[in-house]
Amino acid sequence: MDYLIRFSQSHETFRLPEIQALAVIEGVDLKVVSYSLDPATNTSESPFCIVTLPSEDAAKRLIRRSILVQTIHGLWGSGPTLEDVHASVQFRTPQFWSRYLTCSFKFTLDSYQGSRTSEEKVRLINSFSYLAFAGPIVMKNPDEEFILFEDWPWGSTVQGIKEPKHYYFGRYIATGARDMPKKLDLKKRRYISTTSMDSELALVTANLALAAPGKLMYDPFVGTGSFPIACAQFGALTFGSDIDGRSIRGDSKKNTLRGNFEQYGLLGGLGGMFTADLTNTPIRRKPLGTNSDGVRGRIFDGIVCDPPYGVREGLRVLGVRDPEKTWVTSKGKEMYKLPDFIPPRKPYSFLAMLDDILQFSAQTLVDEGRLSFWMPTANDEDQEIPVPSHPYLETVSVCTQVFNKWSRRLITYRRIPDAQVDQEAMKRWEAEREKLVGKTADELNPFRKAYFNKFEVEN
Known part of the structure; x- marks a missing residue:
């Protein structure tokens, strides 16, 4: 009917x-x-x-x-x-x-x-x-x-x-x-940041990623937990990480990411949160290719995230520009063992980040698992950032939220079973994968450069 x-x-x-x-x-x-x-x-x-x-x-x-x-x-x-x-x-x-x-x-x-x-x-x-x-x-x-x-x-x-x-x-x-977005309204949430995703779109993202009871969902840019909260609302068990541990610890004993789950009675959906970045993650990943054994390392049913756009400051990941440097304090102690140690960071390419998100998802999603992530782009065709692709991921949908001169897309992929993947296409993807090019924030991030140029096309 x-x-x-x-x-x-x-x-x-x-x-x-x-x-x-x-x-x-x-x-x-x-x-x-x-x-x-x-x-x-x-x-x-x-x-x-x-x-x-x-x-x-x-x-x-x-x-x-x-x-x-x-x-x-x-x-x-x-x-x-x-x-x-x-x-x-x-x-x-x-x-x-x-x-x-x-x-x-x-x-x-x-x-x-x-x-x-x-x-x-x-x-x-x-x-x-x-x-x-x-x-x-x-x-x-x-x-x-x-x-x-x-x-x-x-x-x-x-x-x-x-x-x-x-x-x-x-x-x-x-x-x-x-009425569900009203329950999770950011205006009433205990702990948020300037980049917390509004509850309506967080819940839509969770739906597109197929969050449901019995599923494991992960956010590698968890912030204050908007996406894991939305997924937990639909019964999923959620995990998350962030390069900045302060976003997970919160600003007081009450205002924490865990406190947000407590506020909504969703502690049963909180699996665990930890400090890490996508390029230095403790999560085991399955090597891609027909010669890899079994499905070891592929545990997530869904990955949901809103990665940083690098507008206010350049994108960075854990690491040093010169890997030969050793970290030693004046008293002879290794720096990383000190209680006030802050790990060093190095510049990160925006396009490389997009490739890393897809590669990580291909290595950790189960068959038919979904990746749903947000990506900004200019509205002008000459400055538009194309939807990234990966041989192990099929694009399911591209949803667009339009602002003035730029938009952000919610792109959803499904993980293709290994047997259906063209391995020659994977070799070509690896060869063409975005590398770290440039040194300044604008050189590493075409969206940031276009944003501060007010999306005017250069002659």
């Missing part, structure tokens, strides 16, 4: 990837019948999507943890005119009408980007009188709710447009998890 999804009015490019990911989590056979998205602008003029699902129960399961779905409805009819809707309802659904003859019910009108007078609303509702429902009309908590959706053109009120461009009529089935 066809169902109508009514999305929230934000993050258009994230909508379909989220419900497609939820279909994988729930084991639901989902087919998208229609959804309008302009690929040139990454925007949609309509929040309505028609999908085919095997049952009403599947519809409820599909959206029960969706952040971007408002509601889902059994689609009884649709069309460009009200007459078309009535014809569609009368052709498709007469066999259902008897089920609702005596139950309490109400009719609702939802006019997207348009408005109706009270008299017009009554007229539209009364036009469905042929359904002959005889039960009581109850406006609060009825047994059933039937909704007529109107999809009006943008600016229809100002332009004096009298009729919507499309109608949908359906029976309400379930509501998504739109």
